[in-house]
Amino acid sequence: MGRLDGKVAIISGGARGQGAAETRLFAQEGARVVFGDVLDDLGKKVEAEVRELGGEATYVHLDVTREADWQATVRTTLTRYGHLNILVNNAGILIRKSIEETTVEDWDRIMAVNAKGVFLGTKHAIAPMRRSGGGSIINISSTAGLVGSLDGSASYTATKGAVRLLTKSTAIQYAKDGIRCNSVHPGPIDTPMIQDTLNDPERLERRMRRLPLGRVGTPEDIAYGVLYLASDESSFVTGAELVIDGGTTAE
Numbered sequence: 001m002g003r004l005d006g007k008v009a010i011i012s013g014g015a016r017g018q019g020a021a022e023t024r025l026f027a028q029e030g031a032r033v034v035f036g037d038v039l040d041d042l043g044k045k046v047e048a049e050v051r052e053l054g055g056e057a058t059y060v061h062l063d064v065t066r067e068a069d070w071q072a073t074v075r076t077t078l079t080r081y082g083h084l085n086i087l088v089n090n091a092g093i094l095i096r097k098s099i100e101e102t103t104v105e106d107w108d109r110i111m112a113v114n115a116k117g118v119f120l121g122t123k124h125a126i127a128p129m130r131r132s133g134g135g136s137i138i139n140i141s142s143t144a145g146l147v148g149s150l151d152g153s154a155s156y157t158a159t160k161g162a163v164r165l166l167t168k169s170t171a172i173q174y175a176k177d178g179i180r181c182n183s184v185h186p187g188p189i190d191t192p193m194i195q196d197t198l199n200d201p202e203r204l205e206r207r208m209r210r211l212p213l214g215r216v217g218t219p220e221d222i223a224y225g226v227l228y229l230a231s232d233e234s235s236f237v238t239g240a241e242l243v244i245d246g247g248t249t250a251e
Contacts, residue, residue, distance in 0.1 A: 002030025013091030013154025015043035021219035027055030036062025055190035064117030085129040114159035134178025171239030180238035212247030
């Protein structure tokens with residue numbers, strides 16, 4: 001018996017990294033998953049892998065900055081699986097520039113993906129979740145949504161801070177509908193997003209000095225935290241911040 005038996009989930013940014021790990025784990029735990037991305041070839045590969053292992057997953061093209069794509073994703077989910085219980089707003093990008101280096105175009109792009117994308121996903125998931133009797137929305141923020149970062153990006157921290165507080169507002173506004181909303185705050189995770197750090201010995205050494213557990217996290221480390229928040233095991237958890245960072249923010 002799986003921890004998500006009978007549940008239907010939408011996951012954005014599911015073609016690789018954390019999103020792909022979440023998609024695989026959710027399907028393994030009994031969920032029927034619709035996952036989207038703009039990386040269609042990788043997404044279709046993940047879909048095939050899940051189905052080969054006996055899971056149920058459907059890949060869709062999803063540009064999270066486009067409202068029409070979100071509407072189509074929700075329609076596909078309801079047409080194919082009948083209801084919606086879980087939304088994971090996972091898609092995100094990083095533009096690593098100082099404030100002075102950041103262009104208006106950079107700012108608008110990262111805000112569109114990391115903040116507007118979460119808003120749109122949440123907006124269009126609420127009505128079907130309400131009809132299903134409730135649900136769980138999990139927003140992937142970051143430790144950058146909790147504290148500033150010398151090596152990071154001010155625009156990135158701004159978006160992840162926005163995700164953190166949008167999560168709390170969603171939790172408060174829709175608790176009456178049985179809809180929970182929580183944020184997850186990963187530290188450094190071995191995904192394509194931080195390959196520049198992983199491939200730079202000097203930068204990596206600086207980062208590791210601020211990492212008490214002494215290792216970079218894996219996508220699966222995050223996926224298991226998301227699984228908990230998606231499952232009924234967390235039925236009394238809403239508006240919370242789940243920090244999965246190897247102890248980075250404990251100091």
